[in-house]
Amino acid sequence: MRLRKAFAATAVSLIAATGLVACGDAGNDDKEGVDVEAKSDCDDKFAEGSRMAELSEAGKINVGHKDDQPGLGFEGATDDRPSGFDIEVAKLLIADLCIDPESDNVNWEVTISDNREPFLEQGKVDLVLASYSITDERRLKVGQAGPYMVTGQQLLVKADSDVESIDDLKGKEVCSVTGSTSIERIDEKGAKGVGFDSYSECVAKVLDGTVEGMSTDGTILAGFAAENEGQLKVVGDTFSTENIGVGYSKDKPEMCEWINEVLTASFADGGWAKAFEITLGPSGVEVPDPPALDPCA
Amino acid sequence: MEAISDNWDLYFRSFGYTLALFLIASVLSMFFGTVLCALRVGPVKIMRAAATTYVTVVRNTPLVIVFAFFTFASPMFGLTFNFLDVHIGQFDFTEAFGAAVVSLTLYTSTFVCEALRSGINSVPLGQAEAARAVGLTFGGTMTQVVLPQAIRASVPPLASVQIAMLKNTSVAAAFGILEAVAQMRRFTNNFSSQRTEIFIFFAVGYILLVLLLSFAASRLEKRWQVA
Numbered sequence: 163m164r165l166r167k168a169f170a171a172t173a174v175s176l177i178a179a180t181g182l183v184a185c186g187d188a189g190n191d192d193k194e195g196v197d198v199e200a201k202s203d204c205d206d207k208f209a210e211g212s213r214m215a216e217l218s219e220a221g222k223i224n225v226g227h228k229d230d231q232p233g234l235g236f237e238g239a240t241d242d243r244p245s246g247f248d249i250e251v252a253k254l255l256i257a258d259l260c261i262d263p264e265s266d267n268v269n270w271e272v273t274i275s276d277n278r279e280p281f282l283e284q285g286k287v288d289l290v291l292a293s294y295s296i297t298d299e300r301r302l303k304v305g306q307a308g309p310y311m312v313t314g315q316q317l318l319v320k321a322d323s324d325v326e327s328i329d330d331l332k333g334k335e336v337c338s339v340t341g342s343t344s345i346e347r348i349d350e351k352g353a354k355g356v357g358f359d360s361y362s363e364c365v366a367k368v369l370d371g372t373v374e375g376m377s378t379d380g381t382i383l384a385g386f387a388a389e390n391e392g393q394l395k396v397v398g399d400t401f402s403t404e405n406i407g408v409g410y411s412k413d414k415p416e417m418c419e420w421i422n423e424v425l426t427a428s429f430a431d432g433g434w435a436k437a438f439e440i441t442l443g444p445s446g447v448e449v450p451d452p453p454a455l456d457p458c459a
Numbered sequence: 460m461e462a463i464s465d466n467w468d469l470y471f472r473s474f475g476y477t478l479a480l481f482l483i484a485s486v487l488s489m490f491f492g493t494v495l496c497a498l499r500v501g502p503v504k505i506m507r508a509a510a511t512t513y514v515t516v517v518r519n520t521p522l523v524i525v526f527a528f529f530t531f532a533s534p535m536f537g538l539t540f541n542f543l544d545v546h547i548g549q550f551d552f553t554e555a556f557g558a559a560v561v562s563l564t565l566y567t568s569t570f571v572c573e574a575l576r577s578g579i580n581s582v583p584l585g586q587a588e589a590a591r592a593v594g595l596t597f598g599g600t601m602t603q604v605v606l607p608q609a610i611r612a613s614v615p616p617l618a619s620v621q622i623a624m625l626k627n628t629s630v631a632a633a634f635g636i637l638e639a640v641a642q643m644r645r646f647t648n649n650f651s652s653q654r655t656e657i658f659i660f661f662a663v664g665y666i667l668l669v670l671l672l673s674f675a676a677s678r679l680e681k682r683w684q685v686a
Contacts, residue, residue, distance in 0.1 A: 341644030
């Protein structure tokens with residue numbers, strides 16, 4: 163009798179738990195990426211002994227990405243592969259190594275803000291394209307090439323809110339991800355940064371009205387605003403500049419020139435603009451001019 | 460090293476939140492745990508069944524799910540802690556704090572209940588029977604004979620429960636509270652080249668708090684020792 167009671171109790175809590183998980187699934191149908199064809203000229207393309215030659219030879223690569231940022235790096239519970247602008251740029255790089263970006267030779271590794279440097283240092287991933295802001299502090303530990311995108315932080319509030327910019331929220335709570343650069347900027351602006359584990363959790367908190375707004379890169383917010391049309395809106399000008407770059411291991415400095423070359427080529431042949439259009443375009447973000455790349459050290 | 464040495468205020472403030480969470484949830488969980496335990500060992504059958512069900516359900520639910528429930532699920536049917544808006548010095552106690560205290564309290568009180576119950580079970584039945592035989596009432600038997608022995612036997616497991624709770628406050632890092640672990644993650648993001656030092660400093664902070672707690676518990680144990 164007692165055992166049966168315990169069973170029933172467990173079943174109830176399990177149902178409650180699955181309900182919670184289901185809330186996190188944002189759905190992701192019509193966001194197919196660009197078909198990028200693998201190059202086939204790798205035989206003598208890369209210098210002997212360089213990391214690119216090794217990867218191309220092995221035909222396998224590990225790429226770190228985000229899975230909770232619609233439009234940039236997103237992977238729903240039922241998706242086989244991640245999608246978004248970060249992923250499209252990664253595909254350009256992978257294809258240049260003569261590896262088919264759609265094949266299973268690419269291992270898409272989910273990274274969170276906190277483990278991107280350790281993953282690169284340990285060699286768990288070869289490249290990181292995970293809305294990875296370039297900072298001097300990070301460049302002490304890992305290499306960062308690019309930027310392939312320049313964005314700024316904005317504010318996402320409820321559609322019926324009177325808030326017009328972050329300045330209206332001085333002393334109020336604004337949500338972002340724990341341990342992200344965005345939350346520091348919120349504090350600098352005089353609002354109080356409240357940290358959760360992922361952006362989708364922040365969206366839930368904005369929707370149920372327990373926080374006034376959330377803030378991070380405008381492109382990410384645009385994705386959420388598009389997903390919750392009529393309920394959320396992006397307000398205010400950008401109040402920071404984030405240079406989003408490609409992370410690589412500091413032990414392989416030769417990768418920097420290669421990444422910059424691939425990016426430059428994609429700026430020129432329209433591959434970059436097309437990737438931007440198809441991933442961030444639907445959220446209403448205009449395709450900007452390609453950013454100026456940092457020279458490699 | 461500069462990460463911490465330039466930011467001692469942030470370091471201590473974050474442990475301040477950890478301590479505040481711990482102290483409030485500790486007092487509340489001891490209270491509710493005792494009430495639960497009284498119901499569980501009491502003579503009223505329906506109360507006993509209710510308390511047993513509560514302990515079974517909550518104790519078998521991961522703490523993160525309890526937190527997620529009060530943070531994301533309960534606001535959907537109108538249960539929020541928005542009324543909470545207390546600011547003391549540099550500390551803000553708002554809805555996230557309320558949700559965290561409630562989650563920690565409800566979760567920990569089940570463990571407090573079981574620790575107390577183990578203490579009560581450790582008192583031989585003959586003690587209660589002898590007390591009744593010399594004419595004490597049920598209340599008298601409990602307060603004069605059973606509970607004094609039971610509480611002494613419960614101090615070590617209760618200390619373990621509270622130590623576990625002190626460390627469980629770190630779950631709140633993912634639910635909007637800038638306690639020690641959340642602050643640590645902000646440091647490691649901003650000073651990624653000083654990861655190891657930052658980890659060590661925060662580990663030491665927790666160890667010191669736990670040492671303090673176990674010291675207090677062992678003093679209490681000694682003081683209540685009979686002969």
